[in-house]
Amino acid sequence: MSAIPASSTEGTPASIPDTPVRTGPLLVAFGVGSAVAIGLGVYGRLHGATGQALNLAGFSSGIAAKAWLTTAAFVFALVQIFTATILYGRIKISGAWVAPVHRWSGRIAVALLVPVAVHCLYALGFQGYSGRVLLHSILGCFFFGAFVAKMLILTRDDSPGWALPAVGGAVFSAFVALWMTAALWFFATNGVTT
Amino acid sequence: MTHRSPLVTLAGLVVAFAIFFGINLANSAPRQATGPGYSSASPSASSQSNQTESPSTTQQVTPTASPSETATAEPEGDQFPEKVVYAGRTDDDSTAIAVAVLGDRAAAYVCDGRNVESWMRGSAGDGELNLRAKNGDTVEAKLEGSTIDGTIELGDEKLDFTIDEAKRPAGLYRVRGSGYTIGWIVLPDGSQVGIEARDDGTSTAAPKLDPDQPDVEVNGESVTPKPVEGDEDI
Numbered sequence: 001m002s003a004i005p006a007s008s009t010e011g012t013p014a015s016i017p018d019t020p021v022r023t024g025p026l027l028v029a030f031g032v033g034s035a036v037a038i039g040l041g042v043y044g045r046l047h048g049a050t051g052q053a054l055n056l057a058g059f060s061s062g063i064a065a066k067a068w069l070t071t072a073a074f075v076f077a078l079v080q081i082f083t084a085t086i087l088y089g090r091i092k093i094s095g096a097w098v099a100p101v102h103r104w105s106g107r108i109a110v111a112l113l114v115p116v117a118v119h120c121l122y123a124l125g126f127q128g129y130s131g132r133v134l135l136h137s138i139l140g141c142f143f144f145g146a147f148v149a150k151m152l153i154l155t156r157d158d159s160p161g162w163a164l165p166a167v168g169g170a171v172f173s174a175f176v177a178l179w180m181t182a183a184l185w186f187f188a189t190n191g192v193t194t
Numbered sequence: 195m196t197h198r199s200p201l202v203t204l205a206g207l208v209v210a211f212a213i214f215f216g217i218n219l220a221n222s223a224p225r226q227a228t229g230p231g232y233s234s235a236s237p238s239a240s241s242q243s244n245q246t247e248s249p250s251t252t253q254q255v256t257p258t259a260s261p262s263e264t265a266t267a268e269p270e271g272d273q274f275p276e277k278v279v280y281a282g283r284t285d286d287d288s289t290a291i292a293v294a295v296l297g298d299r300a301a302a303y304v305c306d307g308r309n310v311e312s313w314m315r316g317s318a319g320d321g322e323l324n325l326r327a328k329n330g331d332t333v334e335a336k337l338e339g340s341t342i343d344g345t346i347e348l349g350d351e352k353l354d355f356t357i358d359e360a361k362r363p364a365g366l367y368r369v370r371g372s373g374y375t376i377g378w379i380v381l382p383d384g385s386q387v388g389i390e391a392r393d394d395g396t397s398t399a400a401p402k403l404d405p406d407q408p409d410v411e412v413n414g415e416s417v418t419p420k421p422v423e424g425d426e427d428i
Contacts, residue, residue: 063394107203111210118214123395130372133393147207154200 022158029152029159037145044126044137062123064194066116067183074179076109081172088165109175110147117144136181143174272321272337277423279365280342281379282357290387291346291355292366292379293323293333296424300325302333303366303377303422304346307387307399311377312348313428358382367403367419368428371412376400378419 083102086093120140128134150167153159187193274295281292289310293302300318302325305311314333316325321337323344335344335355346353360366360382367378367388378388378400388400390412401410409416422428 103199103203107206110203110207114207114210115214118211118218122215122218124393127393129370148204151200151204155197157197 020158021160022156023160025156026153026159026163029149032152033145033147033149035145036148037141040121040144041126041137041141044121044141047122047125062119063186064190066119067186068194069112069116070179070183073109073112074175074183076105076112077172077175079105080109084165084168113175132181132185136178139174139178139181143171143178146170146174272339274318274321274337279360279421279424280357281360281364281366281381282355283381284346284353284355286353289346289353290379290381291333291357292360292422293325293335293342293357294366294422294424295323299425301366301422301424301426301428303368303379304331304333304348305377305379305387305389307389309389309397310348311389311391311397312346313377315426315428318424362421366422368422368426369410369412369417369419371415371417374412376410376412376419377422378403 080102082091083098083105085091086098087102117140126137126141128137146167150164150171153163153167277296279292279294281290283290289304289306291302291304293300295318298317298319300316300323302314302316302323303311304314312327312329312331314325314327314331316323316333323333323335323337323342325333331349332347333344334347335342340359341356343356344354346355360380364380364382364384367380369376373394374390374392376388376390378386380386380403386400386403388403389397390400391397401412403410403419409418411417
Protein backbone atom coordinates (compact mmCIF):
# COMPACT_ATOMS: atom_id res chain seq x y z
CA MET A 1 0.00 0.00 0.00
CA SER A 2 1.59 3.25 -1.01
CA ALA A 3 2.06 6.07 1.41
CA ILE A 4 0.54 8.91 -0.54
CA PRO A 5 -3.21 8.91 -1.06
CA ALA A 6 -4.09 8.51 -4.70
CA SER A 7 -5.95 11.80 -4.98
CA SER A 8 -2.99 13.87 -3.91
CA THR A 9 -0.27 13.14 -6.39
CA GLU A 10 -0.54 15.52 -9.26
CA GLY A 11 -0.56 14.03 -12.72
CA THR A 12 -1.10 10.41 -11.66
CA PRO A 13 -4.23 8.36 -12.28
CA ALA A 14 -6.70 7.90 -9.45
CA SER A 15 -5.50 4.40 -8.71
CA ILE A 16 -1.77 3.83 -8.56
CA PRO A 17 -0.49 0.29 -8.95
CA ASP A 18 0.65 -0.83 -5.51
CA THR A 19 4.32 -0.23 -4.89
CA PRO A 20 6.06 -2.51 -2.43
CA VAL A 21 6.42 -1.19 1.11
CA ARG A 22 9.97 -0.63 2.24
CA THR A 23 10.95 0.23 5.77
CA GLY A 24 14.58 1.04 5.08
CA PRO A 25 13.93 4.51 3.72
CA LEU A 26 11.50 5.08 6.55
CA LEU A 27 14.22 4.36 9.07
CA VAL A 28 16.51 6.74 7.22
CA ALA A 29 13.86 9.44 7.35
CA PHE A 30 13.36 8.97 11.09
CA GLY A 31 17.10 8.79 11.63
CA VAL A 32 17.75 12.03 9.82
CA GLY A 33 14.83 13.68 11.61
CA SER A 34 16.18 12.53 14.96
CA ALA A 35 19.63 13.82 14.13
CA VAL A 36 18.13 17.20 13.26
CA ALA A 37 16.12 17.31 16.48
CA ILE A 38 19.07 16.32 18.64
CA GLY A 39 21.38 18.67 16.80
CA LEU A 40 19.06 21.60 17.39
CA GLY A 41 18.77 20.73 21.07
CA VAL A 42 22.49 20.38 21.56
CA TYR A 43 23.16 23.61 19.74
CA GLY A 44 20.51 25.40 21.76
CA ARG A 45 22.04 24.14 24.97
CA LEU A 46 25.69 24.73 24.25
CA HIS A 47 25.57 27.95 22.34
CA GLY A 48 25.54 30.83 24.82
CA ALA A 49 22.14 32.39 24.22
CA THR A 50 22.70 36.00 23.36
CA GLY A 51 19.49 37.48 24.71
CA GLN A 52 19.23 39.91 21.84
CA ALA A 53 15.88 41.23 20.78
CA LEU A 54 13.94 40.43 17.67
CA ASN A 55 12.80 43.74 16.28
CA LEU A 56 9.84 43.70 13.98
CA ALA A 57 8.13 46.92 13.02
CA GLY A 58 4.63 47.29 14.39
CA PHE A 59 5.13 45.14 17.46
CA SER A 60 5.83 46.28 20.98
CA SER A 61 8.43 43.65 21.58
CA GLY A 62 10.12 40.66 20.04
CA ILE A 63 8.04 38.25 21.99
CA ALA A 64 4.81 39.87 20.78
CA ALA A 65 6.03 39.64 17.19
CA LYS A 66 6.79 35.97 17.65
CA ALA A 67 3.43 35.30 19.24
CA TRP A 68 1.60 36.82 16.29
CA LEU A 69 3.81 35.20 13.64
CA THR A 70 3.19 31.80 15.12
CA THR A 71 -0.53 32.52 15.41
CA ALA A 72 -0.57 33.32 11.69
CA ALA A 73 1.28 30.06 11.11
CA PHE A 74 -1.43 28.34 13.16
CA VAL A 75 -4.07 29.50 10.70
CA PHE A 76 -2.12 27.96 7.85
CA ALA A 77 -1.52 24.81 9.87
CA LEU A 78 -5.26 24.47 10.35
CA VAL A 79 -5.72 24.77 6.59
CA GLN A 80 -3.15 22.06 6.17
CA ILE A 81 -4.85 19.70 8.61
CA PHE A 82 -8.18 20.37 6.93
CA THR A 83 -6.83 19.58 3.48
CA ALA A 84 -5.03 16.51 4.84
CA THR A 85 -8.35 15.24 6.11
CA ILE A 86 -9.83 15.71 2.64
CA LEU A 87 -6.89 13.95 1.03
CA TYR A 88 -7.47 10.94 3.22
CA GLY A 89 -11.12 10.84 2.30
CA ARG A 90 -12.49 11.78 5.70
CA ILE A 91 -14.16 14.89 4.35
CA LYS A 92 -16.01 14.49 1.10
CA ILE A 93 -14.70 17.37 -0.91
CA SER A 94 -13.05 16.92 -4.23
CA GLY A 95 -10.97 19.15 -6.39
CA ALA A 96 -7.53 19.48 -7.82
CA TRP A 97 -6.87 22.40 -5.49
CA VAL A 98 -6.71 20.31 -2.34
CA ALA A 99 -3.21 18.93 -2.72
CA PRO A 100 -1.50 22.19 -3.76
CA VAL A 101 -3.29 24.08 -0.98
CA HIS A 102 -2.12 21.43 1.46
CA ARG A 103 1.47 21.80 0.35
CA TRP A 104 1.51 25.56 0.17
CA SER A 105 -0.27 26.16 3.45
CA GLY A 106 2.38 23.97 5.00
CA ARG A 107 5.20 25.83 3.32
CA ILE A 108 3.84 29.21 4.35
CA ALA A 109 3.30 28.05 7.93
CA VAL A 110 6.85 26.77 8.22
CA ALA A 111 8.26 29.87 6.53
CA LEU A 112 6.54 32.05 9.14
CA LEU A 113 8.04 29.90 11.86
CA VAL A 114 11.65 30.14 10.73
CA PRO A 115 12.46 33.64 12.07
CA VAL A 116 10.70 32.73 15.29
CA ALA A 117 12.56 29.46 15.70
CA VAL A 118 15.91 31.01 14.84
CA HIS A 119 15.39 33.75 17.41
CA CYS A 120 14.30 31.24 20.04
CA LEU A 121 17.34 29.09 19.38
CA TYR A 122 19.87 31.85 19.03
CA ALA A 123 18.76 34.35 21.63
CA LEU A 124 17.08 32.17 24.24
CA GLY A 125 18.53 28.71 23.82
CA PHE A 126 17.33 25.39 25.16
CA GLN A 127 16.01 26.13 28.62
CA GLY A 128 14.59 24.07 31.43
CA TYR A 129 13.88 26.49 34.21
CA SER A 130 10.16 25.85 34.09
CA GLY A 131 7.94 23.05 32.81
CA ARG A 132 6.49 25.24 30.12
CA VAL A 133 9.90 26.29 28.87
CA LEU A 134 11.35 22.79 29.01
CA LEU A 135 8.42 21.41 27.04
CA HIS A 136 8.74 24.20 24.50
CA SER A 137 12.47 23.57 24.08
CA ILE A 138 12.00 19.81 23.63
CA LEU A 139 9.06 20.19 21.27
CA GLY A 140 10.87 22.83 19.23
CA CYS A 141 13.61 20.34 18.46
CA PHE A 142 11.09 17.56 17.89
CA PHE A 143 8.98 19.68 15.54
CA PHE A 144 11.79 20.35 13.10
CA GLY A 145 13.02 16.78 13.28
CA ALA A 146 9.51 15.52 12.51
CA PHE A 147 9.16 18.03 9.70
CA VAL A 148 12.40 16.87 8.08
CA ALA A 149 11.29 13.26 8.44
CA LYS A 150 7.95 14.10 6.85
CA MET A 151 9.63 15.73 3.86
CA LEU A 152 11.91 12.75 3.41
CA ILE A 153 9.02 10.31 3.61
CA LEU A 154 7.11 12.32 1.03
CA THR A 155 9.84 11.92 -1.55
CA ARG A 156 9.03 8.25 -1.94
CA ASP A 157 5.96 6.13 -2.58
CA ASP A 158 7.07 3.07 -0.69
CA SER A 159 6.51 4.00 2.94
CA PRO A 160 3.98 2.07 5.00
CA GLY A 161 0.54 3.62 4.91
CA TRP A 162 0.61 4.72 8.52
CA ALA A 163 3.87 6.66 8.22
CA LEU A 164 2.70 9.86 6.59
CA PRO A 165 -0.39 10.42 8.76
CA ALA A 166 1.68 9.61 11.85
CA VAL A 167 4.43 12.05 10.98
CA GLY A 168 1.99 14.68 9.74
CA GLY A 169 0.02 14.33 12.94
CA ALA A 170 3.19 14.57 15.00
CA VAL A 171 4.19 17.77 13.22
CA PHE A 172 0.79 19.34 13.77
CA SER A 173 0.50 18.24 17.40
CA ALA A 174 3.98 19.45 18.20
CA PHE A 175 3.18 22.77 16.59
CA VAL A 176 0.01 23.20 18.60
CA ALA A 177 1.83 22.41 21.84
CA LEU A 178 4.62 24.82 20.86
CA TRP A 179 2.08 27.54 20.21
CA MET A 180 0.37 26.89 23.52
CA THR A 181 3.60 26.93 25.55
CA ALA A 182 4.68 30.23 24.06
CA ALA A 183 2.15 32.33 22.13
CA LEU A 184 -0.88 31.31 24.16
CA TRP A 185 1.08 31.82 27.37
CA PHE A 186 2.11 35.26 26.15
CA PHE A 187 -1.45 36.26 25.30
CA ALA A 188 -2.69 34.88 28.59
CA THR A 189 -0.17 36.82 30.63
CA ASN A 190 -0.03 40.01 28.56
CA GLY A 191 -3.43 40.08 26.93
CA VAL A 192 -4.09 39.76 23.24
CA THR A 193 -1.92 42.68 22.32
CA THR A 194 0.74 43.59 19.84
CA MET B 195 8.70 7.05 -8.20
CA THR B 196 10.41 9.82 -6.32
CA HIS B 197 8.94 13.23 -5.73
CA ARG B 198 11.24 16.16 -5.58
CA SER B 199 9.05 18.95 -4.27
CA PRO B 200 9.41 17.93 -0.58
CA LEU B 201 13.15 18.20 -1.02
CA VAL B 202 12.67 21.64 -2.54
CA THR B 203 10.68 22.58 0.55
CA LEU B 204 13.44 21.21 2.76
CA ALA B 205 16.07 23.12 0.83
CA GLY B 206 13.99 26.28 1.17
CA LEU B 207 13.75 25.68 4.91
CA VAL B 208 17.51 25.29 5.28
CA VAL B 209 18.13 28.44 3.26
CA ALA B 210 15.62 30.41 5.31
CA PHE B 211 17.25 29.17 8.53
CA ALA B 212 20.66 30.17 7.24
CA ILE B 213 19.43 33.63 6.29
CA PHE B 214 17.87 34.34 9.65
CA PHE B 215 20.82 32.91 11.51
CA GLY B 216 23.01 35.23 9.53
CA ILE B 217 20.82 38.15 10.50
CA ASN B 218 21.02 37.21 14.15
CA LEU B 219 24.77 36.75 13.96
CA ALA B 220 25.18 40.11 12.29
CA ASN B 221 23.06 41.73 14.97
CA SER B 222 25.05 40.43 17.91
CA ALA B 223 27.41 43.34 17.67
CA PRO B 224 30.23 43.65 20.17
CA ARG B 225 28.87 45.15 23.33
CA GLN B 226 29.56 48.69 24.44
CA ALA B 227 29.84 49.16 28.18
CA THR B 228 27.58 52.20 28.07
CA GLY B 229 25.97 54.26 25.40
CA PRO B 230 22.63 55.45 24.16
CA GLY B 231 23.54 54.28 20.70
CA TYR B 232 23.50 50.71 21.82
CA SER B 233 20.87 48.85 19.84
CA SER B 234 20.45 45.38 21.27
CA ALA B 235 17.85 45.02 23.97
CA SER B 236 19.98 43.01 26.30
CA PRO B 237 23.66 43.63 26.06
CA SER B 238 24.88 41.02 28.28
CA ALA B 239 23.62 38.19 26.68
CA SER B 240 24.98 35.04 28.03
CA SER B 241 23.72 35.70 31.52
CA GLN B 242 20.25 34.44 30.77
CA SER B 243 21.23 31.03 29.59
CA ASN B 244 23.94 30.73 32.20
CA GLN B 245 21.66 31.31 35.08
CA THR B 246 18.94 28.95 34.11
CA GLU B 247 21.25 25.98 34.11
CA SER B 248 21.96 26.04 37.78
CA PRO B 249 19.76 25.19 40.71
CA SER B 250 19.50 28.04 43.21
CA THR B 251 21.62 27.67 46.26
CA THR B 252 19.54 26.87 49.24
CA GLN B 253 22.14 27.36 51.87
CA GLN B 254 21.59 29.99 54.48
CA VAL B 255 23.84 32.99 54.41
CA THR B 256 26.97 32.46 56.44
CA PRO B 257 29.43 35.16 57.43
CA THR B 258 32.21 35.83 54.97
CA ALA B 259 35.76 35.07 55.96
CA SER B 260 37.37 37.58 58.25
CA PRO B 261 40.32 39.63 56.98
CA SER B 262 42.73 38.02 59.39
CA GLU B 263 42.64 34.82 57.37
CA THR B 264 44.18 36.49 54.39
CA ALA B 265 46.94 38.11 56.42
CA THR B 266 49.06 35.00 56.52
CA ALA B 267 51.05 35.21 53.32
CA GLU B 268 52.54 32.09 51.82
CA PRO B 269 56.06 32.46 50.50
CA GLU B 270 54.66 32.24 46.94
CA GLY B 271 52.02 34.93 47.48
CA ASP B 272 48.59 35.48 48.97
CA GLN B 273 46.06 32.69 49.12
CA PHE B 274 42.32 33.19 49.04
CA PRO B 275 40.34 32.45 52.17
CA GLU B 276 38.18 29.38 51.91
CA LYS B 277 35.08 31.52 51.47
CA VAL B 278 35.09 35.21 50.65
CA VAL B 279 33.28 37.84 48.61
CA TYR B 280 34.78 40.97 47.10
CA ALA B 281 32.71 43.87 45.85
CA GLY B 282 33.38 47.33 44.52
CA ARG B 283 33.48 49.57 41.49
CA THR B 284 35.80 49.74 38.52
CA ASP B 285 38.49 52.40 38.49
CA ASP B 286 36.46 54.56 36.10
CA ASP B 287 33.48 54.19 38.46
CA SER B 288 31.20 53.14 35.61
CA THR B 289 30.52 49.58 36.64
CA ALA B 290 30.24 47.48 39.76
CA ILE B 291 31.79 44.07 40.16
CA ALA B 292 31.47 41.40 42.80
CA VAL B 293 33.41 38.16 43.01
CA ALA B 294 32.46 35.25 45.28
CA VAL B 295 35.09 32.64 46.05
CA LEU B 296 34.43 29.24 47.59
CA GLY B 297 37.44 26.95 47.79
CA ASP B 298 38.95 26.94 44.35
CA ARG B 299 35.77 27.96 42.54
CA ALA B 300 34.66 31.49 41.86
CA ALA B 301 31.64 33.30 40.47
CA ALA B 302 31.45 36.93 39.48
CA TYR B 303 28.91 39.48 38.41
CA VAL B 304 29.69 42.66 36.51
CA CYS B 305 26.86 45.16 36.38
CA ASP B 306 26.32 48.86 35.78
CA GLY B 307 22.70 48.86 36.86
CA ARG B 308 21.47 49.97 33.46
CA ASN B 309 22.28 47.79 30.52
CA VAL B 310 25.57 46.03 31.14
CA GLU B 311 25.65 42.78 33.03
CA SER B 312 27.70 39.64 32.85
CA TRP B 313 27.73 36.50 34.96
CA MET B 314 30.99 34.64 35.02
CA ARG B 315 32.48 31.60 36.62
CA GLY B 316 35.93 30.24 36.98
CA SER B 317 38.72 29.34 39.32
CA ALA B 318 40.52 30.81 42.28
CA GLY B 319 43.93 29.57 43.28
CA ASP B 320 47.35 30.78 44.35
CA GLY B 321 46.02 34.26 44.65
CA GLU B 322 44.78 34.39 41.09
CA LEU B 323 41.28 34.62 39.75
CA ASN B 324 40.26 33.61 36.25
CA LEU B 325 36.63 33.90 35.32
CA ARG B 326 34.77 33.68 32.06
CA ALA B 327 31.25 34.33 30.85
CA LYS B 328 29.57 32.18 28.25
CA ASN B 329 29.95 34.87 25.65
CA GLY B 330 33.67 35.11 26.22
CA ASP B 331 33.85 38.07 28.59
CA THR B 332 36.54 37.58 31.23
CA VAL B 333 37.75 38.75 34.59
CA GLU B 334 41.33 38.25 35.72
CA ALA B 335 42.61 39.42 39.05
CA LYS B 336 45.36 38.96 41.60
CA LEU B 337 44.96 38.86 45.34
CA GLU B 338 46.84 41.43 47.35
CA GLY B 339 46.17 41.17 51.04
CA SER B 340 42.44 41.62 51.33
CA THR B 341 41.89 43.27 47.98
CA ILE B 342 41.78 41.92 44.48
CA ASP B 343 43.26 43.87 41.62
CA GLY B 344 42.40 43.05 38.06
CA THR B 345 40.72 43.69 34.74
CA ILE B 346 37.31 42.98 33.26
CA GLU B 347 37.14 42.37 29.54
CA LEU B 348 33.73 42.90 27.99
CA GLY B 349 34.11 42.42 24.28
CA ASP B 350 36.67 45.00 23.28
CA GLU B 351 36.30 47.05 26.40
CA LYS B 352 38.74 46.70 29.30
CA LEU B 353 37.90 47.93 32.78
CA ASP B 354 40.43 47.90 35.61
CA PHE B 355 39.40 47.47 39.20
CA THR B 356 40.77 47.14 42.70
CA ILE B 357 38.15 46.03 45.17
CA ASP B 358 37.98 45.05 48.80
CA GLU B 359 36.50 42.17 50.64
CA ALA B 360 32.82 42.71 51.28
CA LYS B 361 31.15 41.93 54.58
CA ARG B 362 27.48 41.21 54.87
CA PRO B 363 25.13 42.74 53.92
CA ALA B 364 27.52 43.79 51.15
CA GLY B 365 28.12 41.11 48.57
CA LEU B 366 26.56 39.39 45.56
CA TYR B 367 22.98 38.19 45.40
CA ARG B 368 20.93 36.45 42.80
CA VAL B 369 17.41 35.24 42.30
CA ARG B 370 15.61 33.45 39.52
CA GLY B 371 11.88 33.68 38.99
CA SER B 372 9.47 32.79 36.24
CA GLY B 373 10.97 34.39 33.18
CA TYR B 374 13.71 36.49 34.71
CA THR B 375 16.97 36.46 36.61
CA ILE B 376 18.15 39.29 38.86
CA GLY B 377 21.62 39.95 40.13
CA TRP B 378 22.54 42.50 42.79
CA ILE B 379 25.86 43.81 43.93
CA VAL B 380 25.60 45.43 47.34
CA LEU B 381 28.64 47.61 47.84
CA PRO B 382 30.41 48.18 51.15
CA ASP B 383 29.06 51.74 51.25
CA GLY B 384 25.52 50.36 51.20
CA SER B 385 24.68 51.30 47.62
CA GLN B 386 23.30 48.67 45.29
CA VAL B 387 23.69 47.94 41.62
CA GLY B 388 21.50 45.36 39.97
CA ILE B 389 19.80 44.33 36.79
CA GLU B 390 16.68 42.28 36.17
CA ALA B 391 17.24 40.31 33.00
CA ARG B 392 14.11 38.82 31.45
CA ASP B 393 14.08 35.82 29.23
CA ASP B 394 12.54 37.67 26.34
CA GLY B 395 15.76 39.57 26.07
CA THR B 396 14.86 42.81 27.83
CA SER B 397 16.47 44.05 31.00
CA THR B 398 15.84 46.79 33.56
CA ALA B 399 17.34 48.04 36.77
CA ALA B 400 16.71 45.59 39.59
CA PRO B 401 14.19 46.31 42.32
CA LYS B 402 15.74 47.54 45.52
CA LEU B 403 17.03 44.98 47.95
CA ASP B 404 16.36 45.77 51.59
CA PRO B 405 18.97 44.08 53.79
CA ASP B 406 16.47 43.85 56.61
CA GLN B 407 13.85 42.14 54.46
CA PRO B 408 14.77 38.74 53.07
CA ASP B 409 12.16 38.90 50.32
CA VAL B 410 11.79 41.13 47.34
CA GLU B 411 8.73 41.62 45.19
CA VAL B 412 9.18 41.12 41.45
CA ASN B 413 6.24 41.32 39.05
CA GLY B 414 3.85 40.55 41.85
CA GLU B 415 5.63 37.49 43.15
CA SER B 416 7.69 37.41 46.29
CA VAL B 417 11.12 35.90 45.91
CA THR B 418 14.13 35.44 48.17
CA PRO B 419 17.47 36.50 46.74
CA LYS B 420 20.31 34.22 47.73
CA PRO B 421 23.94 35.16 48.20
CA VAL B 422 26.17 33.82 45.49
CA GLU B 423 28.91 31.76 47.06
CA GLY B 424 31.32 30.94 44.27
CA ASP B 425 30.63 27.38 43.23
CA GLU B 426 27.41 28.04 41.36
CA ASP B 427 27.16 26.84 37.80
CA ILE B 428 26.40 30.17 36.18
